[in-house]
Amino acid sequence: MLSDDQVNETVINVETVPSGVQNHLSSNMNVPAKLAVNSRFGTVSSISDIEVTDPQVFSHQNDRRAKQSVRFSSLNEMFSRSHHSSDSGDMDTPCTSRGSIQGRQKLIASLIPMTSRDRIKAIRNQPRTMEEKRKLRRMVDKEKSKQSRRIFELNCCSQCLNSISLAYRRSKNILSELLSSVSLWQKTLKIIGGKFGTSVLSYFNFLRWLLKFNVISFIVTFSFVTIPQFTVGGNNTFPFTGLEFFTGADYFTDTVMYYGFYTNSTIQHRSGGTSYNMQLAYIFTVAACLIICFFSLLFSMARYFRNNFINPHIYSRGIAKLIFCWDFTITHEKAVKLKQKNLSTEIKENLSEILQENGKLTLSQHLTRLSVHLAAWVVSTGMATACCAAVYYLAENNLEFLKSQKNPGATLLLPFVVSCINLAVPRFYSMFGLVEHYEIPRQEVYVLLIRNIFLKISIIGILCYYWLNIVAPADEKCWETVIGQEIYRLLLMDFVFSLADSFLGEFLRRVIGTRFITSLGLQEFDIARNVLELIYAQTLVWIGTFFCPLLPFIQMITLFIMFYVKNISLRMNFQPPSKAWRASQMMTFFIFLLFFPSFTGVLSTMAITIWRLKPSANCGPFRGLPFFIYSIYGWIDSLSNSPSYTWVVWIYQNLIGSVHFFFILTLIVLIITYLYWQITEGRKVMIKLLHEQIINEGKDKMFLIEKLSKLQDTDKRANPSSLTPERTDVEEPGPLYGREHEAAHDLRFRRSVQEHSPKA
Amino acid sequence: MGNKQTVFTHEQLEEYQDCTFFTRKEIMRLFYRYQDLAPQLVPLDYTSCPDVKVPYELIGTMPELKDNPFRQRIAQVFSEDGDGHMTLDNFLDMFSVMSEMAPRDLKAYYAFKIYDFNNDDYICMWDLEQTVTKLTRGELSAEEVSLVCEKVLDEADGDHDGRLSLEDFQNMILRAPDFLSTFHIRI
Numbered sequence: 001m002l003s004d005d006q007v008n009e010t011v012i013n014v015e016t017v018p019s020g021v022q023n024h025l026s027s028n029m030n031v032p033a034k035l036a037v038n039s040r041f042g043t044v045s046s047i048s049d050i051e052v053t054d055p056q057v058f059s060h061q062n063d064r065r066a067k068q069s070v071r072f073s074s075l076n077e078m079f080s081r082s083h084h085s086s087d088s089g090d091m092d093t094p095c096t097s098r099g100s101i102q103g104r105q106k107l108i109a110s111l112i113p114m115t116s117r118d119r120i121k122a123i124r125n126q127p128r129t130m131e132e133k134r135k136l137r138r139m140v141d142k143e144k145s146k147q148s149r150r151i152f153e154l155n156c157c158s159q160c161l162n163s164i165s166l167a168y169r170r171s172k173n174i175l176s177e178l179l180s181s182v183s184l185w186q187k188t189l190k191i192i193g194g195k196f197g198t199s200v201l202s203y204f205n206f207l208r209w210l211l212k213f214n215v216i217s218f219i220v221t222f223s224f225v226t227i228p229q230f231t232v233g234g235n236n237t238f239p240f241t242g243l244e245f246f247t248g249a250d251y252f253t254d255t256v257m258y259y260g261f262y263t264n265s266t267i268q269h270r271s272g273g274t275s276y277n278m279q280l281a282y283i284f285t286v287a288a289c290l291i292i293c294f295f296s297l298l299f300s301m302a303r304y305f306r307n308n309f310i311n312p313h314i315y316s317r318g319i320a321k322l323i324f325c326w327d328f329t330i331t332h333e334k335a336v337k338l339k340q341k342n343l344s345t346e347i348k349e350n351l352s353e354i355l356q357e358n359g360k361l362t363l364s365q366h367l368t369r370l371s372v373h374l375a376a377w378v379v380s381t382g383m384a385t386a387c388c389a390a391v392y393y394l395a396e397n398n399l400e401f402l403k404s405q406k407n408p409g410a411t412l413l414l415p416f417v418v419s420c421i422n423l424a425v426p427r428f429y430s431m432f433g434l435v436e437h438y439e440i441p442r443q444e445v446y447v448l449l450i451r452n453i454f455l456k457i458s459i460i461g462i463l464c465y466y467w468l469n470i471v472a473p474a475d476e477k478c479w480e481t482v483i484g485q486e487i488y489r490l491l492l493m494d495f496v497f498s499l500a501d502s503f504l505g506e507f508l509r510r511v512i513g514t515r516f517i518t519s520l521g522l523q524e525f526d527i528a529r530n531v532l533e534l535i536y537a538q539t540l541v542w543i544g545t546f547f548c549p550l551l552p553f554i555q556m557i558t559l560f561i562m563f564y565v566k567n568i569s570l571r572m573n574f575q576p577p578s579k580a581w582r583a584s585q586m587m588t589f590f591i592f593l594l595f596f597p598s599f600t601g602v603l604s605t606m607a608i609t610i611w612r613l614k615p616s617a618n619c620g621p622f623r624g625l626p627f628f629i630y631s632i633y634g635w636i637d638s639l640s641n642s643p644s645y646t647w648v649v650w651i652y653q654n655l656i657g658s659v660h661f662f663f664i665l666t667l668i669v670l671i672i673t674y675l676y677w678q679i680t681e682g683r684k685v686m687i688k689l690l691h692e693q694i695i696n697e698g699k700d701k702m703f704l705i706e707k708l709s710k711l712q713d714t715d716k717r718a719n720p721s722s723l724t725p726e727r728t729d730v731e732e733p734g735p736l737y738g739r740e741h742e743a744a745h746d747l748r749f750r751r752s753v754q755e756h757s758p759k760a
Numbered sequence: 761m762g763n764k765q766t767v768f769t770h771e772q773l774e775e776y777q778d779c780t781f782f783t784r785k786e787i788m789r790l791f792y793r794y795q796d797l798a799p800q801l802v803p804l805d806y807t808s809c810p811d812v813k814v815p816y817e818l819i820g821t822m823p824e825l826k827d828n829p830f831r832q833r834i835a836q837v838f839s840e841d842g843d844g845h846m847t848l849d850n851f852l853d854m855f856s857v858m859s860e861m862a863p864r865d866l867k868a869y870y871a872f873k874i875y876d877f878n879n880d881d882y883i884c885m886w887d888l889e890q891t892v893t894k895l896t897r898g899e900l901s902a903e904e905v906s907l908v909c910e911k912v913l914d915e916a917d918g919d920h921d922g923r924l925s926l927e928d929f930q931n932m933i934l935r936a937p938d939f940l941s942t943f944h945i946r947i
Contacts, residue, residue: 120778123778123779124778124779124780124781124856125862125863125865125866127866127869127870129840129849129850129853130776130779130780130849130850130852130853131849133779134775134779137775137778137779173777173783173784176783177783177784177785177786186946189946190946193946198938198941198942198944202941307864307937307940308937318915318935318936319908319911319912319915320911320912320915320916320932320936321932321935321936321938323888323891323892323895323908323912324871324875324891324929324932324933324936324939325936325938325939325942325943326829326830326895326942327942328828328830328858328942328943328944328945329942329944329945329946330827330828331823331824331826331827331828332827333826333827336827336828336829337897340829340895340896340897340899341899343895343896344896344897344899344900345899347892347896347900347904347908348900348904351904351907351908351911582937582938583938583941584937584938584940584941585937585938691918694918694919695918695919695920697919698918698919698920698921699920701919701921702920702921
């Protein structure tokens, strides 16, 4: 029966030729809706039992299923291809009418040789119902056990491996269950997301992520550095007054909080017991913290870049993105209504932008805009420089000033000034937005971010310069402790200011917005500014861990409290954001920020400290050494005397200490990067070509439809009396479809052959 | 682990674990959420695989779905017969796909089906109009709605056949990295 052939052809095309064909086929079936489109699917009923459907009925179960089964076979190719390229096998399998079952068998065949982990991943990623996935899994297991029974005697080793991997998978599941039960704040985040959407949620997720860093740092430093120090103990000569929590000085100076308290001895409790070298422990612990942070940052950054690659070429004022990226996490009724209203406003703005797009600016308007931008940049840079100069001046004179003051609260002056600058200047920058006009609204966000980053990084830079160049060589009693105390005070003052801002500032703004100047309304949560504050605090913590090992613990508490404070303030004083905020791109940018100026700055500061500065002579684990790094040199020297550790010495001398090794390593990394870059460029060109091809095929389709409809017209006019003269397939409801399908199929086949041959 | 549960056999739980992105504990928690929707209808013993469907009216009252403009489409897409009445399998499937662990391709596939109101495997003009209407709830005039739909087709329709296929949709989603985090229902 011809319908069967047609069915077969349908199935072949879906399975063997790229999906452009599929579009073509279905378009021929669906576009002329007046022809009994869905009745054609009635002839496909050899695959599954369906009745002829009325085109007006929109969803009919079996209709869907037939289309689904046909689609699934092609999707199977897509999904199984992406998971396991070697097993997709020969595409040109001979057709039968059981095309979908063929597809399923191919899928099963491709799943069997996979490892169980990959198999489960592939099954989970199948767009099928649970019942089908279950059947698939059972069939694969059955096949697998059949096969393994056959080769049982030969591969008891692989059986071992199988059981090991099963045990490993079970333990991983249990571990992930434990972790998810410990996962903090799930319910709170759900509520925040429900009311305010994904963008505000990204700030809280970022906070939670930073908290993890601090927890890990705290656990490492506490167990390897603080606990041994507790066992040794020391004297505390200071009295306890309440002011310590703010100044970090006095009583706290002689506690495990600061560097100066730690002993430089080798702790040994029983003679003949294990010895614990505090110097090495201290420096290795801090190095370990930084290395853990480095790698987790690197991997997070890489993962975010891979998922959310910010390609400036693909930027479009996407209205499609607005339509299809509805935020499903919003669950509160009012929030949904508000979001709908905001979306409508944004769509209207988008539409009007398009209509206005053609209006070009005159030269004088251009010049005005440019000069305004330039003025804004000059003012902002000038302000940042002025603030830095003020901080520098204050810092320089801080030491003498402190000596002349008796009041211990005077130490808080520098942190106070820095926090004031951090509070006031970013808000001042935001006001520039009233004067400057940007064509692309995203530019505005980025410019604001860059200005704020510049300010914060300069301030930290000035402070580091002050600490490393003025405090350290000043021959103070214990300069590392002094620096530790200053960082503690900075962090604390920052925390106090944030609290004040949340409780007072935002509250006041809400009162003003709702009672006095009601046109202002509630404010929106400024995600960028808050994230930058988090990054600033985290940078200080990383710098300070060396000088104050308990700083991660303090930051942990700070972040914990900040979460709840921000949460409460959010619910009371803010409204959901009105504009779409590209949360993923912004997060990628923020994590990149955390890595690039922030963490690398910390690494350089640490490097300068360890290699260039002289430890104080009377306190801390490194007292008496000429440089901090000499502890390592001394250790290596002592190791080279013992015969069993010569490999460590060898590694140190030839790999870490030698220039040639790093030179060769850098060269290899550069070569690999260059190769990957070239591959990426090549793929971009390929994408462009394929895109053009898709457009061309669409045009072909239109052309053929026109041509064939013309043919149909001429036929009709030539033979008006007889209904179906030369058409052999009388029962066939769509002879036109059959013919145009065949012609199109030929064209498509030829074209696809042409495609494949240059590739081959 | 701790308490022995009697709802599912061990084999059933393993199957659910392998076919969804959830752990055992989460599957049990989801089962109790499902059961709470219709306590008289849903038995507490699934070892005999009872054929129980919770009607759409009850599914639509879940706090996670109650105010979502697309709740009806979501229920229809994931239900067995396309009418919105869901078995436990459908329920788990739905939340598994909407969880944060599902990959982008899978989510894009189901998002496409949700926005395809007439189930013809293409997002045509009519589907787009329905989507935009649901999203804006009467704020836009009919003219603006059709203008928006035309613009969307302009942007996303790769082969210029006047409607979006799955490939066009997936291509467009690639350029919208927010999709992964917004197409997410937390339960």
